[in-house]
Amino acid sequence: TEPLDVERLREDFPILGRKVGGDVSVPGEGPGDDTPLVYLDNAATSHTPEQVVDVIADYYRSYNSNVHRGIHSLSQEASVAYEEAHDRVAEFIGADGREEVVFTKNTTEAMNTVAYAWGLAELGPGDEVVLTQMEHHASLVTWQQIGKKTGADVKYVRVTDDGYLDMDHARELVGDDTRMVSAVHVSNTLGTVNPIADLADLAHDHGAYVFVDGAQSVPNRPVDVTDLDADFFAFSGHKMCGPTGVGVLYGKRHLLEEMQPYLYGGEMIRKVTFEDATWEDLPWKFEAGTPVICQGIALAAACDYLDDIGLERIRAHEEGLAEYAYDRLTEHDDVTVYGPPGDDRGGLVAFNLDGVHAHDLSSILNDHGVAIRAGDHCTQPLHQEMGVAASARASFYLYNTEAEVDALVEAVDSARQLFA
Numbered sequence: 001t002e003p004l005d006v007e008r009l010r011e012d013f014p015i016l017g018r019k020v021g022g023d024v025s026v027p028g029e030g031p032g033d034d035t036p037l038v039y040l041d042n043a044a045t046s047h048t049p050e051q052v053v054d055v056i057a058d059y060y061r062s063y064n065s066n067v068h069r070g071i072h073s074l075s076q077e078a079s080v081a082y083e084e085a086h087d088r089v090a091e092f093i094g095a096d097g098r099e100e101v102v103f104t105k106n107t108t109e110a111m112n113t114v115a116y117a118w119g120l121a122e123l124g125p126g127d128e129v130v131l132t133q134m135e136h137h138a139s140l141v142t143w144q145q146i147g148k149k150t151g152a153d154v155k156y157v158r159v160t161d162d163g164y165l166d167m168d169h170a171r172e173l174v175g176d177d178t179r180m181v182s183a184v185h186v187s188n189t190l191g192t193v194n195p196i197a198d199l200a201d202l203a204h205d206h207g208a209y210v211f212v213d214g215a216q217s218v219p220n221r222p223v224d225v226t227d228l229d230a231d232f233f234a235f236s237g238h239k240m241c242g243p244t245g246v247g248v249l250y251g252k253r254h255l256l257e258e259m260q261p262y263l264y265g266g267e268m269i270r271k272v273t274f275e276d277a278t279w280e281d282l283p284w285k286f287e288a289g290t291p292v293i294c295q296g297i298a299l300a301a302a303c304d305y306l307d308d309i310g311l312e313r314i315r316a317h318e319e320g321l322a323e324y325a326y327d328r329l330t331e332h333d334d335v336t337v338y339g340p341p342g343d344d345r346g347g348l349v350a351f352n353l354d355g356v357h358a359h360d361l362s363s364i365l366n367d368h369g370v371a372i373r374a375g376d377h378c379t380q381p382l383h384q385e386m387g388v389a390a391s392a393r394a395s396f397y398l399y400n401t402e403a404e405v406d407a408l409v410e411a412v413d414s415a416r417q418l419f420a
């Protein structure tokens with residue numbers, strides 16, 4: 001794959017030219033202006049290119065309106081743009097059409113939609129939901145609580161010592177009582193790329209559905225939900241050059257047709273009497289109230305932006321940076337990097353520096369302009385399994401460079417000196 005022209009791409013993101021520093025909590029210090037920003041927190045959220053910002057501005061400047069209601073011109077323009085945004089996202093992930101693409105607020109809401117609209121109705125004592133130990137709280141807590149409400153059992157596939165999903169254990173756990181297998185595609189903590197197609201086969205062999213958490217895969221690599229044979233798939237716009245406030249629930253059409261909504265109100269109804277109501281067609285049945293109009297239109301623009309670059313090129317670029325970071329960080333034996341080897345992971349590295357709490361480390365890195373995440377990354381049970389309360393995490397995207405990895409490593413070295 002042809003390497004990315006990163007310097008050219010960075011011109012699409014003015015924020016990357018920001019200087020930071022100074023303690024914003026100290027009056028008068030305000031946002032610093034002396035240290036170049038090195039943004040390595042893309043698994044938390046990505047930045048938004050001018051091309052997408054322009055679409056957002058243009059919407060509010062020229063055709064902002066509520067959708068599916070008015071028959072006036074602005075409403076028609078906004079409705080068509082919003083509906084066509086569903087078509088664009090469907091094409092981006094290999095879905096069959098807008099009927100299989102529900103716009104939510106984020107991945108978390110997409111996970112909850114299936115857990116409530118399908119799980120509460122379908123699960124009961126004796127049923128089983130199989131997760132992995134590397135699940136994000138968006139799926140782990142959701143299915144855990146649905147299990148408590150319905151009496152269904154929730155089980156967790158182990159993670160091997162070298163950070164891979166234990167597929168032998170998966171084959172032990174998934175059986176004829178399994179109703180749902182819910183698995184993260186790329187772990188936001190370990191960087192592990194899970195064998196989703198194999199998990200789907202395993203689930204389907206036992207008459208179970210498979211729900212894929214694609215928050216860290218759709219933005220970062222080519223994903224085709226039909227090839228994977230996923231029954232449900234969730235991801236967020238803000239991690240893929242789109243705005244916050246839009247996520248996507250993909251579902252096989254016949255499953256979404258059978259599912260009852262769990263959020264009621266305008267938009268999602270067809271006919272209402274004092275006694276009952278009937279529902280709109282898909283996907284509107286699951287989009288209650290005024291939907292994420294501008295965000296959805298901007299997400300379609302983000303799909304165009306990423307496709308123009310090429311998802312395979314983005315994957316190769318960020319995985320190359322992750323491998324380079326892995327190799328440079330582990331040059332010292334006082335650094336522990338969690339997850340698979342550097343050449344077999346998604347575009348992130350979670351690590352710890354002996355003797356320095358991740359929060360202290362990230363604070364020191366911030367003094368050097370390096371923005372990473374520290375904490376449990378919404379995977380507390382996984383961190384318990386890893387035997388640590390917290391980790392530092394650097395996550396890369398299409399606009400990061402090897403020089404920024406060097407800045408990370410140098411900042412970690414300054415922390416090493418500080419605490420020596």
Ligand SMILES: Cc1ncc(COP(=O)(O)O)c(CN[C@@H](CS)C(=O)O)c1O
Pocket residue numbers: 043044045106107108109136138184186187188213215216236247373377378
């Ligand atoms: C694998 C995975 N699954 C679900 C989510 C939730 O996405 P939302 O857009 O917040 O709903 C995330 C978001 N992970 C951020 C915030 S915790 C991170 O720093 O890793 C994720 O990584």
